[in-house]
Amino acid sequence: MASPNDLNAAIALTRFGLGARPGEIATVAAAGPRQWLVGQIRPAGADQPQQTPETAGSRLRNFRLYQQDRRAMRDGDGEVAPSEDPVRIAARMLREGPAVDFLARARLAATTPAGFRERWALFWANHFTVSGVKLITSVLVGPFEQEAIRPRVFGRFEDLLVASTAHQGMLVYLDQVQSVGPQSPAAAYLKRRPLPGIGGGLNENLAREILELHTVGVDGGYSQADVTEFARALTGWSVGGQRETVDRRGEFVFRLATHEPGARTVMGKSYPAAGAEQALAVLKDLAAHPATARHVCLKIARHFVADDPPPSLVARLEAAWMESGGHLTRVAEALINAPEAWDPAPRKLKTPYEFLISSWRAIGGQPGAIEHISPPLLAMGQRVFSPPSPKGWSDEAITWAAPDAIIKRMAWAEGFSAVVAADLAPGPIAAGALGARLGDPVRKAVARAESRQEALSILLMSPEFQRR
Amino acid sequence: MTRPAPTRRSLLAAAGGLGLGVAFMGRAAFADDTAGRRKLITVLARGGMDGLSVSPPVGDPDYAALRGRIAIPANVALKLDGTFGLHPALAGVHALSLKGQARIAPAIASPDRARSHFEAQDVLESGASVVYGTASGFLNRALTAAGGRKVEALSVGATAPLILRGPTQAASWSPGAAGEGSPRLPGILMDLYAGDPLLAPALASGLQTEAMAATAQGGMAGGTAPGMDGSGGVAGFVRQGQRVARTLGKTVAGFMTQPGGPQIVAISVDGWDTHANQGAAEGQLATRLLYLDALLAGLNEGLGEAWSDTVVVVATEFGRTARVNGTSGTDHGTGSTALVLGGALKPGGIIGDWPTLRSDALFEGRDTRPTLDMRGLFKGVLADHMGVDRAALETAVFPDSAGARAVTGLV
Numbered sequence: 001m002a003s004p005n006d007l008n009a010a011i012a013l014t015r016f017g018l019g020a021r022p023g024e025i026a027t028v029a030a031a032g033p034r035q036w037l038v039g040q041i042r043p044a045g046a047d048q049p050q051q052t053p054e055t056a057g058s059r060l061r062n063f064r065l066y067q068q069d070r071r072a073m074r075d076g077d078g079e080v081a082p083s084e085d086p087v088r089i090a091a092r093m094l095r096e097g098p099a100v101d102f103l104a105r106a107r108l109a110a111t112t113p114a115g116f117r118e119r120w121a122l123f124w125a126n127h128f129t130v131s132g133v134k135l136i137t138s139v140l141v142g143p144f145e146q147e148a149i150r151p152r153v154f155g156r157f158e159d160l161l162v163a164s165t166a167h168q169g170m171l172v173y174l175d176q177v178q179s180v181g182p183q184s185p186a187a188a189y190l191k192r193r194p195l196p197g198i199g200g201g202l203n204e205n206l207a208r209e210i211l212e213l214h215t216v217g218v219d220g221g222y223s224q225a226d227v228t229e230f231a232r233a234l235t236g237w238s239v240g241g242q243r244e245t246v247d248r249r250g251e252f253v254f255r256l257a258t259h260e261p262g263a264r265t266v267m268g269k270s271y272p273a274a275g276a277e278q279a280l281a282v283l284k285d286l287a288a289h290p291a292t293a294r295h296v297c298l299k300i301a302r303h304f305v306a307d308d309p310p311p312s313l314v315a316r317l318e319a320a321w322m323e324s325g326g327h328l329t330r331v332a333e334a335l336i337n338a339p340e341a342w343d344p345a346p347r348k349l350k351t352p353y354e355f356l357i358s359s360w361r362a363i364g365g366q367p368g369a370i371e372h373i374s375p376p377l378l379a380m381g382q383r384v385f386s387p388p389s390p391k392g393w394s395d396e397a398i399t400w401a402a403p404d405a406i407i408k409r410m411a412w413a414e415g416f417s418a419v420v421a422a423d424l425a426p427g428p429i430a431a432g433a434l435g436a437r438l439g440d441p442v443r444k445a446v447a448r449a450e451s452r453q454e455a456l457s458i459l460l461m462s463p464e465f466q467r468r
Numbered sequence: 469m470t471r472p473a474p475t476r477r478s479l480l481a482a483a484g485g486l487g488l489g490v491a492f493m494g495r496a497a498f499a500d501d502t503a504g505r506r507k508l509i510t511v512l513a514r515g516g517m518d519g520l521s522v523s524p525p526v527g528d529p530d531y532a533a534l535r536g537r538i539a540i541p542a543n544v545a546l547k548l549d550g551t552f553g554l555h556p557a558l559a560g561v562h563a564l565s566l567k568g569q570a571r572i573a574p575a576i577a578s579p580d581r582a583r584s585h586f587e588a589q590d591v592l593e594s595g596a597s598v599v600y601g602t603a604s605g606f607l608n609r610a611l612t613a614a615g616g617r618k619v620e621a622l623s624v625g626a627t628a629p630l631i632l633r634g635p636t637q638a639a640s641w642s643p644g645a646a647g648e649g650s651p652r653l654p655g656i657l658m659d660l661y662a663g664d665p666l667l668a669p670a671l672a673s674g675l676q677t678e679a680m681a682a683t684a685q686g687g688m689a690g691g692t693a694p695g696m697d698g699s700g701g702v703a704g705f706v707r708q709g710q711r712v713a714r715t716l717g718k719t720v721a722g723f724m725t726q727p728g729g730p731q732i733v734a735i736s737v738d739g740w741d742t743h744a745n746q747g748a749a750e751g752q753l754a755t756r757l758l759y760l761d762a763l764l765a766g767l768n769e770g771l772g773e774a775w776s777d778t779v780v781v782v783a784t785e786f787g788r789t790a791r792v793n794g795t796s797g798t799d800h801g802t803g804s805t806a807l808v809l810g811g812a813l814k815p816g817g818i819i820g821d822w823p824t825l826r827s828d829a830l831f832e833g834r835d836t837r838p839t840l841d842m843r844g845l846f847k848g849v850l851a852d853h854m855g856v857d858r859a860a861l862e863t864a865v866f867p868d869s870a871g872a873r874a875v876t877g878l879v
Contacts, residue, residue, distance in 0.1 A: 133738075133739075152575055175744040178744050178794070178795035178796075179795060180794050180795075201795070202799075203794055203799070204799050205799065207744040208584075209798070218582065218584050224583065266551070282665040283559055349666065373783075388514075388738055389514075389585060389741075391585075396683075401666050401670050402670065403669075403670045405672055406674050407674035407675070410653065410654070414653065441659075442660060442661055445660060450652070454656075458653070458656055461660075463664050468868075
């Protein structure tokens with residue numbers, strides 16, 4: 001008979017973390033599940049998948065060089081050796097950059113002893129989605145997570161919001177880089193001398209998604225006028241280009257020349273003209289808004305506990321948020337200490353990424369190449385670094401449990417098992433992956449399987465392994 | 469790790485790369501002789517498709533000035549009538565329009581006015597009058613209303629769109645599903661899933677669909693699956709994308725023309741959120757329209773004779789601002805264009821009224837003013853083409869929709 005402590009150890013590793021590696025459940029049970037989780041919180045933030053990563057700035061500069069080269073090649077007389085063909089070089093860079101980033105992240109997730117810290121970071125990366133659906137943003141998703149998100153996930157929400165908004169990845173993804181204040185000096189200049197391919201006005205995409213998705217939420221009480229005013233305040237926040245000095249190219253810049261002059265009113269509050277500080281002031285107020293606490297805490301509860309989480313849990317998180325001024329360490333502690341989060345019945349279906357990562361963890365392995373991850377994720381509906389919209393990946397089972405997706409999971413589980421099962425002992429692997437969460441029917445089905453491959457497939461496709 | 473044939477897998481990969489997803493619905497609900505042949509295909513253009521570029525009102529005196537550098541020039545648009553043309557990328561749709569088999573509804577919208585993708589798509593697909601009004605899709609409820617018999621639903625693509633969610637378990641399928649694993653495993657898992665409300669019906673339905681998929685795949689043999697490595701440059705990407713979209717259309721048609729194949733299909737096409745540099749006759753938006761045109765051509769070709777029993781509706785969650793924005797794109801708006809195609813269609817002019825783009829006619833001073841409710845269009849198609857009971861359309865399928873009168877006389 002499993003003790004409550006054993007069950008909680010399994011929950012800590014699977015629901016709060018990314019799955020148990022062999023032997024981990026016993027370690028966590030000995031350390032105390034809650035203590036083990038709290039011990040993963042640290043001011044320095046989440047772990048970094050890469051120790052010497054390419055930065056967003058260098059990726060952007062390389063991307064622009066490629067664009068120049070391509071233009072030069074098109075305009076010139078053409079003969080280029082294949083090894084120097086900028087289109088080929090760029091295609092390689094575009095393939096390899098995100099592949100390197102994603103593989104490093106998956107290997108960290110599969111091997112980390114601090115699975116809760118990693119899940120917490122993944123939650124925030126998804127909350128502030130930068131999607132690789134655009135060619136140029138595909139090389140920025142990895143750097144965005146490393147530079148803007150991971151260092152700040154246990155700090156204040158306000159800092160995370162500002163850092164994500166000011167990052168090149170977000171500025172490019174949500175079209176902020178090109179937004180120009182209609183009354184700004186740059187707009188007046190562009191009216192006199194239009195430049196091909198350069199508009200002279202406002203783009204409200206980033207402003208809208210910050211309000212709707214990152215902060216107060218769609219019911220947060222803002223209007224179309226607030227979106228437009230916030231977009232005006234954000235003008236000037238951009239990324240340095242070829243007309244800037246070398247040290248600013250590819251980096252965050254504030255351009256006074258494109259900033260809309262004057263005071264702005266957003267959600268009933270007036271913000272005097274203050275250059276870059278004007279949008280910063282709006283962001284700070286949005287971060288502190290009670291609707292933001294409500295919206296984001298509901299998302300946290302939904303991610304960790306249930307698609308339709310208990311209101312009492314959301315209220316606990318909200319209280320911790322408001323009392324601490326949005327300090328995410330306090331919110332994480334409130335989550336760990338909430339009794340609702342330890343309900344023995346698992347109510348979350350794993351996303352495809354969580355399913356793959358937890359499978360590697362279950363066998364004590366890790367993916368060796370991007371080809372081990374990318375095709376199955378695509379088949380199961382979660383293309384690498386490419387959520388379909390700024391809303392990010394869905395946190396609801398109904399999105400992931402389409403019949404075809406379940407068939408795809410089964411096909412992958414069989415293929416995976418065929419490769420890895422030969423040297424494994426299925427019984428201990430099942431016990432090590434699920435501990436006290438392993439039910440009798442699945443334990444028996446694993447024991448009765450006619451091959452190791454079949455046994456491991458059964459484990460990975462079992463209801464308790466598919467959920468957390 | 470022997471997996472399915474490369475052509476099937478790479479088609480899936482390529483289709484995923486284009487943001488294409490497909491959902492099929494139901495067959496037995498309309499099993500009587502006449503209605504049993506009728507087919508409805510819904511193409512959801514996700515992201516807010518710019519109606520003023522899809523069917524540019526080049527004869528509207530305010531169009532060119534509002535649109536500036538992204539206006540479709542009148543001499544480039546494919547002429548529909550004295551006011552409207554079609555985007556030059558929609559050559560296939562235009563050819564159909566000359567045969568009376570394609571019409572536009574140029575100022576249509578769902579009842580949602582929040583300009584949020586997610587709210588607007590929810591309202592469009594759920595058929596509700598307000599966001600979160602219902603958790604099921606209107607196509608699912610339409611089938612239930614029409615049937616009373618066994619209803620089957622089938623989605624293709626790895627995730628289930630709201631439009632077909634509902635009380636009935638939706639099947640789903642996408643290329644490259646089955647694999648050659650242990651023949652025992654599905655049975656063992658069905659036992660373990662017994663009583664699991666999520667996994668049991670999903671697996672059962674997925675297994676059933678595999679057999680059907682094998683037949684539909686027959687129609688795809690010989691289709692070259694393009695790689696997506698970009699070696700052909702941008703033009704190569706676009707040509708590959710068109711081929712993939714056309715093949716997908718033909719495959720979907722292959723499903724529908726099988727005996728007992730689905731009568732209702734929903735296809736998603738992503739990538740319409742053109743905030744910046746959307747282009748005019750060429751560019752970002754034109755490329756999406758080339759894919760859309762190729763997809764529709766593939767459906768037309770694959771359906772063959774069944775095209776004459778078919779209606780296709782291309783709809784989006786909202787249109788975009790009438791004015792070009794500061795970054796040569798357009799922001800979230802309200803009214804947009806729906807395309808209605810098919811051999812079952814009666815010839816005719818535009819569907820609904822054109823409010824014009826005069827500054828005092830624009831909705832909230834910025835968007836195409838909707839003159840037609842999307843629910844009215846679907847009510848008309850579901851009643852007149854698919855034979856769904858009118859009373860059910862007014863209640864179960866589209867609750868609180870008295871203001872959205874059915875568009876009649878389309879078929």
